[in-house]
Amino acid sequence: MVARIAGQTRLLIIGLLVGLSTTSNAATSSQLRSRGKALLQENCGRCHAIGPVGKSPLKAATPMRNIYAKFAPRELQAELTEGMVSRHREMPQIEFSDEDVDAIMAYLYALAVRK
Numbered sequence: 702m703v704a705r706i707a708g709q710t711r712l713l714i715i716g717l718l719v720g721l722s723t724t725s726n727a728a729t730s731s732q733l734r735s736r737g738k739a740l741l742q743e744n745c746g747r748c749h750a751i752g753p754v755g756k757s758p759l760k761a762a763t764p765m766r767n768i769y770a771k772f773a774p775r776e777l778q779a780e781l782t783e784g785m786v787s788r789h790r791e792m793p794q795i796e797f798s799d800e801d802v803d804a805i806m807a808y809l810y811a812l813a814v815r816k
Contacts, residue, residue, distance in 0.1 A: 730807065737801075737808030741765055744795050753815055761789070769813040777809075778802055 741751045750757040750764035757764050763771070772780065781802045784794040797805065 733804050733807040734811050735808075737804035737806070740797070740801055740805055741808065744793075748792070753812055765809065766812040766815075769809040774806070774810075778806060781805055 738751060741749070745751065745765060746758075748757060748759035748762040749768075750762075750766070753766055755764070769777065771777075781797045782799065784796040785792070787794075
């Protein structure tokens with residue numbers, strides 16, 4: 702009887718730890734996506750639509766929700782790290798840090814999956 706209760710207690714503790722880990726990861730992912738969205742809004746929002754719907758303020762600017770599909774993920778990651786190069790002179794070349802790129806990629810991936 703004692704062994705059975707001890708076994709059930711261990712299973713309960715393991716279940717709680719797994720549940721807490723999953724909740725923590727979900728919160729971290731959500732924070733990462735939020736940071737990515739904020740970075741895009743700050744650096745790209747004057748021309749590009751940042752959200753899941755809506756038109757870009759600059760008609761010729763591709764909505765960010767479509768950017769993820771235009772590049773292979775590693776290529777997009779490299780472009781963000783090295784500074785996106787555009788045919789448009791008005792577009793600033795911004796070099797994001799690795800942490801910023803991770804956040805932006807997480808947000809863009811979430812938009813792509815949502816479609």
